[in-house]
Amino acid sequence: MEAETAKVKHFLFVDDDAVFLEAAASLFREMSGNHWEIATALNHAQALGYLAKGRFDVVVLDVGMPGVDGIQMLRLLGKAHPGLQVVMLSGIATEERRRICLEAGALLFLEKPSSADGYASIFATLDTLAETAADSGFHGVMRQVGLQEILQLECLSKKTSILEVITSKIRARIFISDGCIIHAEAGTLHGEVALYSILALRGGQFRLCPYSEPPERTITGQWEFLLMEAARICDENAHENLESNVGFSQTDGIIAPGMDATAGMGGQRRKNVQIEEIVLCSGNGELLFDSNCPSIENRMQLMQVLREQVEELTGLAPVGSFDRLEITVPGFRTVCQVNPERRFLVTSRSLGQPELAS
């Protein structure tokens, strides 16, 4: 075990920013206790030179470089060095860039760190990746890139595949057909409960496998709604104590129009919640879906204002990127998310006092 921890890991960082390269390499060497051997290249030519001479566990590419940029280099590496683990770093981490990079074969797409915590997080991610032997097919480690993002990409791209998740305790699978999540299984759980349980996992490994027909089709909901609910449940479970006491209700069991997912996460407190309205818009504000919304115009306007407000707010204080706004009045709660890809609003109503799940 000790020998394994002491194993030297080999990284190649490619970035036209010499200052960043020097700082990152020094810091990561220090953080690794000199167990990281880091080569740095300022352009694709230097990088290819290193790759021709030595073996690297992980290559970290800057997206924005003059000449041959990171994405072109990524595609080049996919042909010249198939199986090489490549992580993309970008100072401008847009969803579009992320999608392009992941589709081009990057294992992860990460935002360039701007704080000590950011460097620590990237270090932990890369360190874990370097320990993972490259298998055939796509695989990853659930740290910076979550399962939700992988699922979202699969669904947006209308893929047909099986997302397999393995932890020390369970092996779980999510079946995706033509961009729709149609089945999930995790241990003895099936359907939406299994999906939410899988997406609540905090660590493990995943890989995308060739599709085979599931034993049954247990999920019919729209993937956007499913992922949003999973995110909400996951978040609320994580912050259960805080939110139940600060006025943001806990939600383990959900009842939505046409949806029965009251089983929740086994063994936890359970409280039924009725979904009152759902509005889903594209990133540009075009209405994609609504359910029971009493005033679409009002809601779309709210999301538009929120979108503008968020841009302003994130520039005013070092709070990081926007996640969501929760608005609570007694008995009701509205969650609103806006990002370049989607705008989403869901209002839920509490149906009673919490009770212990059986």
Next chain:
Amino acid sequence: MTEQLNQFVNQRLPLPGLLAWGTQLPDGQIASHGYNDRFRGSQISEFLRSIGTMTQALSQGQSEPPRFCWKFQLARVYVATARDGTNLALFFRNEEKLMAEAIASLLSDFEQLPLDTLA
């Protein structure tokens, strides 16, 4: 900021994980304080001014003012409104182990502050 409001805030804050706080009176007057070098008073004031407009808009027509939680990657901002329309914003680190009961108690007490405390 009134002396009474100042007293309320000083008696109840800081709490563990608190990065900064700010208050905005109905007349727009703002007071703020940062406990972290990265959260300066002027930043908090601008932030509060910005969310204050939305808070006011979303509170209109409600029998009770809503409570807001703005969740960001690094921080979460709780916003509560007192009966006279004064807003209180608490900027916490975005971490799981916050003083939930203390935050809830503070927000609730703020919402229920007697009007003569704020005037």
